[in-house]
Every structure is written in C-alpha cells, then in structure tokens.
Amino acid sequence: MKGMNNKGISGQTHRSALTDGWLAKRLLLVLTCSIFAGETLVMLFLDMLPSLSKWSEAMLDSTVLMILLFPLIYFMAFRPLMNQISERKLAEDELRQSYSKIEQEVNERTTELQTANEHFTHEIAERKRAEEELRRSETKYHMLYDTTSDAIMMLGDGKFFDCNKSTLDIYGCASVEEFCSKHPADFSPAKQPSGEDSLTLANKQITLAMEKGSNHFEWVHKRADNGKEFLADVLINAMELDGKKVVHTVVRDITEHKQQDIIQKRRINYQNTLLKMAKLENAEMDDTLKAIMKEDADTLGVERVSVWFFNKDKSAINCENLYTLSKKTYEKGFTLQAADYPVYFRSMGDTRIVAAHDAWTNPHTREFTEAYFKPAGITSMLDVFIRVCGAVVGVVCHEHVGPMRQWTLEEQEFAASVADLVSIKLEAFGHKQAEESMKELNGELEQAVKKLEDTNQELKNFVYIASHDLREPLRKISAFGSMVQKSLSGKIDGDDAENLNFMIDGANRMTKMIEGLLLYSRVSSKAHFAEAVDLNDIVKEIGQLELSVLLEEKHTTIDVPQPLPEVDADPVRIRQLLQNLIANGMKYQAKDNVPHITLTSQPAANGMVRINITDNGIGIKPEFQQAIFIMFKRLHSKNEYEGTGIGLAVCKKIVERNGGKIGVESEFGKGSTFWFTVPAAKTVMDNTELVQNSQKELL
Helix, strand or coil: CCCHHHHHHHHHHHHHHHHHHHHHHHHHHHHHHHHHHHHHHHHHHHCCCCCCCCCHHHHHHHHHHHHHHHHHHHHHHHHHHHHHHHHHHHHHHHHHHHHHHHHHHHHHHHHHHHHHHHHHHHHHHHHHHHHHHHHHHHHHHHHHHHHHECCCCCCCEEHHHHHEEEHHHHHHCCCCCHHHHHHHHHHCCECCCCCEEHHHHHHHHHHHHHHHHHEEEEEEEEEECCCCCCEEEEEEEEEEEECCEEEEEEECCCCHHHHHHHHHHHHHHHHHHHHHHHHCCCCCCCHHHHHHHHHHHHHHCCEEEEEEEECCCCEEEEEEEECCCCCCCCEEEEEEECCCCCCHHHHHHCCCCCEEECCCCCCCCCHHHHHHHHHHEEEEEEEEEEEEEEEEEEEEEEECCCCCCCHHHHHHHHHHHHHHHHHHHHHHHHHHHHHHHHHHHHHHHHHHHHHHHHHHHHHHHHHHHHHHHHHHHHHHHHHHHHHHHHHCCCCCCCCHHHHHHHHHHHHHCCCCCCCCHHHHHHHHHHHCCCCEEHHHHHHHHHHHHCCCCHHHCCCCCCEEECCCCEECCHHHHHHHHHHHHHHHHHHHHCCCCCCEEEEEEEEEEEEEEEEEEEECCCCCCCHCHHHHHHCCCCCCCCCCCCCCCCCHHHHHHHHHHCCEEEEEEECCCEEEEEEEEEEEHHHHHHHHHHHHHHHHHCC
C-alpha cells in the first residue's frame, strides 16, 4: 500500500510539470507581444505629450516596462514556487495520513506484543510458582520422610530398595545399605500370634494390597540387632515407580500403646470390681469379707487371698478367712505369733504395702519361707495393712503359687484399695453396731427421762403442797403471835416478851425461806421464753416500782453511765435477776454509808454481753466469793444482815437458764462487782461485728 501511494504522487507531479511548461511558452509569447505593443503605445503617448526630460521619459518607460514584465516574472518565478509549496503541502498531508496509519498499526502491534508479553510473563511466573511449590513439596516430603517417627520403606521385586531413618531405629540397623541387604522375612519371627507362617502370611498381605491398592493390618516384627519382637501397625500401598509396581510400606510401633490399652482395661476392671465390692451389703461382717476375698482373687488371679486381724494385745494375728481360688473354699483359725516373725510384724507399722516378688528372699517376708511358704508352694506375696482411725488392725494377704510373680503398680494399687474398702466396711459395721447400741441406750434413756419427768412433776406437786401446808400454820403462828403480842403489850416483859418475839420472827423467816424455795423451784422448772429485752427500761422500772421504797429509805443512787444493750432473755427472770443484785448492793453496806450502784456493760465472747453491777458496800473476802452462790450459804448472821441464803442461788440459776455465767469481783471493805453474761440481741451482735470490722480496717 505504501509503494502504491508513492507511485501515485510522482505521476501527478510529472503531469503538472508538463502542463506548466506548455503554459509558460504560450505566456512568453503573449508577454513578448504585449511588451512590443506596450512600447509602441508608450512611444505614441510620448509623442502626443509635450516634451519631457530624459529622466522622466526613462522613468515612465521603466514603469511601463515593469508593469508589462510583472505577469511574466510572476509566471516565470513565483508560480513554480507556489506549485512546489502546494505539492509539498499535499505530500505532507499524504505523509501525515500515512504516518497516522503507520502509528495506528504500530500501536495495535505494540498492544498485541504487550498482551503477548504479559501472557508470557504470567506463564513464566506460574511456571516458577509451580516449580517452587514442587520444590517445597519435595522438601516437605523429604522432611516428613526423614523425620517421621514411623518407619517408611520401599519394596520392589521382593526386596527393599529404600527406607527412612526411623526404619533403621525401629529395626535396629546401622545404615540403609544394611537394611536393604536383608530379606523382608529377616524382620519377622517364624510365626505370627495366629500361628501362621510369617512369610506365607506376608505374601498374602502384599498380594491383597496389590489387588485393592492398599492394606492395613497389625504385625509382629523382630529387630535385627537383638531379635526383640514388637507389635506394629502396618499400612501397605501399591504404586508405580518408573513403570514398575512397588510397595510403599509405613510401620508404626504400637507395643507401648497396646500395653497402655491393656493397663487401662485392667484399671477399668479393677474399678468395676471395687465398685461391686463397695455395694456389698451383708448382715454379718464375715459374709462381707468372704465376698470381698473372692472378688479379689478372681480379679488378680491369685491362688490365696486372706484377711488377718490383730488380737487385743497385738501379740499375734488371727486369720479371719482364707479363700483358695482353685478350690473355691474358705478356711479360718490360723494364728501367727509376733514373737515368731518379728521382722514382719515390725514392718506393719513402717510401711503400707509389702510387695514381695520373691517372697523367699524379700527381707520383710523371708522368715516365713521354711515354715510357711515352701510347704504351701508360695513364691510371691502381696500384703496390704488395714488401718482404722490411723491404727493398723490387720492385713489383706495375697499369696501367689507357682513361678515368681512381678506385682505391677496397678495390682498394688488395687490391693491397697481392697484393704481400704475392708477398713471402710469395718468402720461401717462398727458404726452400725454402735447405732444399734445407741438405739437401745436411747430407749433406756427415754424411759429414764420419762421417769425423771414424772419424778420432777411429783416433786413440784410435793413442793407446792408442802409449801402451802407449811405456810398456812406459819401464817397462823405469825398472826396469832402478833395478836398475843398486842394483847399482852405491857403485861409481859423480860424473857417472855423476848421468846414471843423469837416465835414471831422465826415464823416470818420460815415463810420467807419457803417463798425463796418456791421461787428457786419455779426458776428451775418453768419453761424459758427468750426475747429481746431493753435493760435500760428494766432498770428504770425497778427503781420506780419494786425497789422505790428501799431506794428512798437508803438514799441510794443508781448510775448508768452508758445505755445498756438489748439482750435475748426471759424478761421476767432477767428483771428478777437485776432486782436481786441491786438489792444486795444496797443491803450489804457499812453503817451510815450511802449506797451507790453503777451498771455497765461490755461485749463478751460467743455473741454474749457482760453486765456489771458495782456497789460501794462491804465487799467479800476471796475465800468466800464462790460459796455465796450456794443454796442457804450465808456469810453474816441474821442480826447483821437479813436474808435466807437463797437469793444469789436463784440469780445463778436464772443466768444459767439463759445460757450465761455469773461471778463476783470484790476487794474486802471496798465494794463488789457482780457480773453475769447473757446472749446479746441480734441487732446488738450485728452492730458489734460492724464496729470490730471497722476497727480491723483502720488497723
């Protein structure tokens, strides 16, 4: 296309040149004629004009000549130039169009090349990535192949040709060459556990793998270095390698796994047996022991299992029962003296289990060899001592007959659990017997309580009747004595008047004593009803009611520096208690001394509160401070201080009925402080705990 365009342009140029030459010739002829005609006209014109100077003529002649020559000059000089310019513009336009087409074609080609280049670049990157993945895969495969704990080997044409490092470790070979030099049959015993020939069975397994593509089974192998056999999990995969069928084999040693599986099954069996033993419930302990021994012997496969218990002074152990597995019989009545087997008896306190694999030589059991083991054919013994409340009371004995037996840790733990179970059964049986005895004792106690209640009721009735019957004649004696005293006033004197006074006073004191006894009896027998009591109200009411006259007579002051707490007590009894103690403080005063009573309180242990009643009286000597709370115990004669000796005994009984204690702190001649404890009301306890907690936080 480009060649065709160039040829077209050159042809057009040639035709234009021919046309311009022909026109130039005609124009030259025309111009020549024109010049000639013009010169002629100029000459005629000059002739017609007046005469001019030569210079003017020359100028005019030149001007006319120039005018006439301009077309010629234009056609001869400028027209070819203009044509060339037009032709060049035309050529440039055509060249520009051609360049645009070429540029478009170049761009299209460039785009195609870029697309192809990107495609090739992507293909190269993908190929590199694939090569990198392949390299990584190969590295990973080789890493797994070389580092896995499983043995991996390749078998072809009936012999090994490659293996990994674990294969050498598992089969006991020093190098790959050594392993590959051996026949596959060299790594198996002559026969498998099923009894089949190893070589024949191996060929069957390989054939099955070739048919199915893979085969998975367990196999007993043999090490090359020491001949030790081990159980393995085998996976055979059939594949092609370099056009040949080969066998890829993975072998994993599962000996330890199988052993752990066996141990786990044994443990489960032991646990089930222990659970079965624990559920045994027999009326008699002997039946329970027989059942435990039978289960023990069956589970461990021990020929003889027996239970022995100490006698009272621990000088011997007696066989409670002995079970023989092969005979399925029970025996008892055997005795072993501590003096005959001192080493064994000492071991009872030193150790928990005696696991004698070789009972004839074990230091704890060898003293039984001649007299006991050899006659019975016993070679191994497993003894666990029975402890109840920390003390050894007996032993569970396992005696193995036949070749020596190595007692496993699991067997020892099971035997120890059996001994613990026997201990629990003994305690439970003892508790059961104790409960039965307790029931009998409770029945007897209930009967005794019933009798005591009946007796107490009879005593109450007797006291009431006796006091009523006694007070009636005493009232009459007192009343008639007073009447006689009035009627004989002034008529008798001396001893008669004194005797009459003695009679009336004795009757009055007897009446007060009987009332005190009745009060003491009511405090001891009446039901106790506790409630929250405000001691401040009690003290205030006592001062206004019961003791108002006495307080006024003795000009006594009662001081309560801080409000007293609420207590949990019987309000009637606590009122009587405070009244007695305040009255005592006013009574036992030195002559002409004005009584002053102070009541204070303070927290006590176990949710109690302590109430203190302090007086300024005569005080009490230390040797008498405990005796004053005994019934009818008086420290002073009736002439010194009135009283029956019952008041403080009643106070003690009231405090004890409210769950507290009572006491006195005194210095003779300087006054006394009577104190008692009583349960604090719940709100008081909560406030006290709050204060204590706050103090702890501050500290």
